[in-house]
Amino acid sequence: MNTLLIDESKRRMQIVRRFLAKAIPDVAVTEYDVDQRGLPPHAFDWSEYDVAIINQELGVGGTGVAWLEKYRGAANFPAVVLIANQLDAKLMQSALEAGAATVLPQRDLTPDLIGDAVKKAFEEPRRATRDGDRTFGGGDDLEVVK
Numbered sequence: 001m002n003t004l005l006i007d008e009s010k011r012r013m014q015i016v017r018r019f020l021a022k023a024i025p026d027v028a029v030t031e032y033d034v035d036q037r038g039l040p041p042h043a044f045d046w047s048e049y050d051v052a053i054i055n056q057e058l059g060v061g062g063t064g065v066a067w068l069e070k071y072r073g074a075a076n077f078p079a080v081v082l083i084a085n086q087l088d089a090k091l092m093q094s095a096l097e098a099g100a101a102t103v104l105p106q107r108d109l110t111p112d113l114i115g116d117a118v119k120k121a122f123e124e125p126r127r128a129t130r131d132g133d134r135t136f137g138g139g140d141d142l143e144v145v146k
Contacts, residue, residue, distance in 0.1 A: 001027050001122055004049040004078065006067070008034040008059035012106075016053060016083070016114060023115020034061035040071070047076035051121045053114070055106075056084035056091070065091070068098035079121035083109065 001024060007013045013031045020027045030049070032040075039061065046052075054064040061067075064082045071077055082100040084091055085107070095103045101121035104113060 004052040006032045007055040019111040022111040034058045049078045052078045072099040081117045
């Protein structure tokens with residue numbers, strides 16, 4: 001399974017990478033440092049990734065929800081697990097409506113929690129959105145993990 005990890009914090013990326021390696025030994029993780037690379041170009045090849053893990057707070061890169069809204073219509077955009085430091089009902093609803101498969105609280109992350117969320121996002125059937133030309137995981141079974 002190929003996973004894209006999007007964050008502006010190298011430390012958080014290291015922690016999530018270690019958690020994933022412990023939970024899913026055969027996972028391949030590519031780190032996308034928002035501070036160094038900025039927003040992905042229009043022609044970014046999302047097809048290389050099965051799941052993207054996006055932190056809600058991306059510094060100068062904006063927010064995870066904004067990235068979901070911007071890129072979810074891109075060809076082969078992967079299923080997304082959003083990690084948020086400050087969770088509230090409005091953020092959870094926005095993230096799920098934007099296409100996140102799951103929203104995880106950063107402070108409660110464990111190898112099992114992130115591993116289970118990534119596996120579920122990967123296995124979730126992809127479906128067309130209402131306009132028929134975009135796909136993302138999800139549906140009525142979207143959930144917020146606490």
